[in-house]
Structures are given as C-alpha cells and as structure tokens.
Amino acid sequence: MLRIFSLIVVISVALAGCSSAPKKGGKPDWVDGNSAKYSNTMYLTGRGQAGGLAVAQDRARSDLAKILEVQVQERSSDTTTFKSSTFGDMTQSQGSLDVSRQVKTQTRKVVKGIQIADTWKDSSGQYHALAVLSRMQAGNAMKKEIEQFDGSTRSYINKAKQSNDSLAKMAYIFRALEAQTQRHAIQQMLQVVDSSGKGVPSPFNLGELTAELDAAARSMKFKTSAIGDETGQTQPILAGALSKAQFSESADGGDFTLEGNLKMNPGVEREGWLWVRATYSVRMLDSKGGVRGNKHWSYKISAQEQSTATMRLMEKITKTLDDELAGTIIGFAISQ
Secondary structure, X not given: OHHHHHHHXXXXXXXXXXXXXXXXXXXXXXXXXXXXXXXXXXXEEEEEEEOOHHHHHHHHHHHHHHHHHHHXXXXXXXXXXXXXXXXHHHHHHHOOOOHHHHHHHXXXXXXXXXXXXXXXXXXXXXXXXXXXXXXXXXXXXXXHHHHHHHHHHHHHHHHHHHOOOHXXXXXXXXXXXXXXXXXXXXXXXXHHHOOOOOOOOOOOOHHHHHHHHHHHHHHOXXXXXXXXXXXXXXXXXXXXXXXXXXXXXXXXXXXXXXXXXXXXXXXXXXXXEEEEEEEEEEXXXXXXOOEEEEEEEEEEEXXXXXHHHHHHHHHHHHHHHHHHHHHHHXXXXXXX
C-alpha cells in the first residue's frame, strides 16, 4: 500500500512539473489563433513572446491588461455629462471622482486575477505564454463590489435627505457621487468581462447626482470677511471667487462665513528688488462660530516697488481663489 501511495505522489509531482514547464513539440492553437480550451466566451486571453520564459509570461499578462484597458476606454464616452457639470469638473481635483483614474485602479485590481495557463518553446528557442482571466470569477467579484457601492450610495442619499446641516448634506451627496463613480468604473470593466456586455446597470445616475451636488452647494448662503488686509482688496476678491464658484453670498448673514486672512511681511530689499513673502488663508465658520475648515496658501513676490508687489500679490490670490475655492469648500464638507 505504501509503495502504491509513493508512486501516486511521484506521478502527481511529475504532472505538476509538466504544466509549469514550457511545452515542446507541436505548436499550440493559441499561439496564432484562439484557444479551444480557453474559449473567448469563458476567458479573456493575452499572449507574450520573448527569449526568456519569465519575460514572455510578463508580456502575456501585460497584453491581457492592455486589451482590457482599451476595451474599457471605448466604453467611457458616457462620462462627459458628469464632467461637464460645474461641480463635476471642479471636484476632479478630489481624485476619487476622476472616472479615468478609477478605471485604472480597477484594472490593476483585475490584473491580479490573471493566470498563466500555458507556455510553449518553439524550435528557435523563443518562449510563448498564454495569460487568461476567467470571465465568471472576475465578474462575480465585480458584481459583489457593485452591490456594496450601491448600498453605500443609498445610505448616503438617505442621510442627505435627513440632514438639516447644509454642509453635511453636501458631504453626503458627494460621498454618494464618489461611491457611484467607483461603481461606474467597475461597471465599465464588468461590461468587458461579462460576455453579454451588459454588466449590472446602476439604479443611480452620475449626472443626476452631480446636479444634486450643484443644487446643495448653491443652496448654501455665505458671507465674506477680511482680516489683516490694510489694502481692503482681499474681501471683494474672495466675494468674487465665491460668485464664480456659483455659491450664494448674503449680505445680511448666512449659514456660513468665509473669513479671509492676509499676512504680508514688509519685504526685504536686495540689489534693487523688494522681496515679499505672504500667506493668505480662508477659514469657514458656521452660524455658531464653529470652525468647519481652514486652508492657507503661501506666496513669494518680487518687485521694485511696494505698490507693484502688492498688486502682483493680489493677482496671485485672485487666481488661487478663482481656481481652488469651490474645491476647497467641498474639501471642508467631506472632511467633516
């Protein structure tokens, strides 16, 4: 009995060695065409060729990943509605709402499931490798993630409806949009992996969620104030940037106060030039005086006269606020 068991072990080890080593002899069907064993309906496949086995295998994995990414990109045209929205565009700086970035993240996750199914060495000494990805296994994993993101989205939307805090409401809608952006990337991947090409259609809409984020942001009422600015120029700059970001300002008071604070040193003269350093910060306060967010920017200005240095500083502050104020306020919201 012991001899029979030992023989079985030896045969099993030998077979395992054969499956990992490059095959010799007749050319496998997958080298120049489709694989009968790993059919396109059941697997995604990639091929690699090189003078070394490890390199050929890496190239096969990369080939499959590239095919997957290209096919997903071809399905990405429907994200333009989301990106064209005011806050949809501005929140790209948050990273988590960048659809293309999420697609790349999902591609990296899927690539981990790629396996080398077969290898072959031809008469010239070149190695060939076949990489495969099971459509069923990858698809099931993606469907599970999609279910989780839909559950999170539903929860965030309900919390937004129940919240009386306009900043918290905006944060919840942002989180819902964030979850659906990640879900959207998975759905695009699933449509490629799923042989039917359908995936799991979302019960939510990126465009509608972005419109809700816009509406929540515009419903917030702000007033602006300035501290430490002897020139009196920063308060209207802040108010102008707030308007450009499509938030509402209320002279009689609002839900929140945006407090701009300018700190500017007298400057140092060096070889006929005046070098000035300054910081400008925006602090967000609620109606009870509670701090809801704070951000600052640093500047270094050079000019031959103080008035010119001040003018250049104001130009830089204007550009900063015009470019970043909307994203800054949203950042305050989601950091709560």
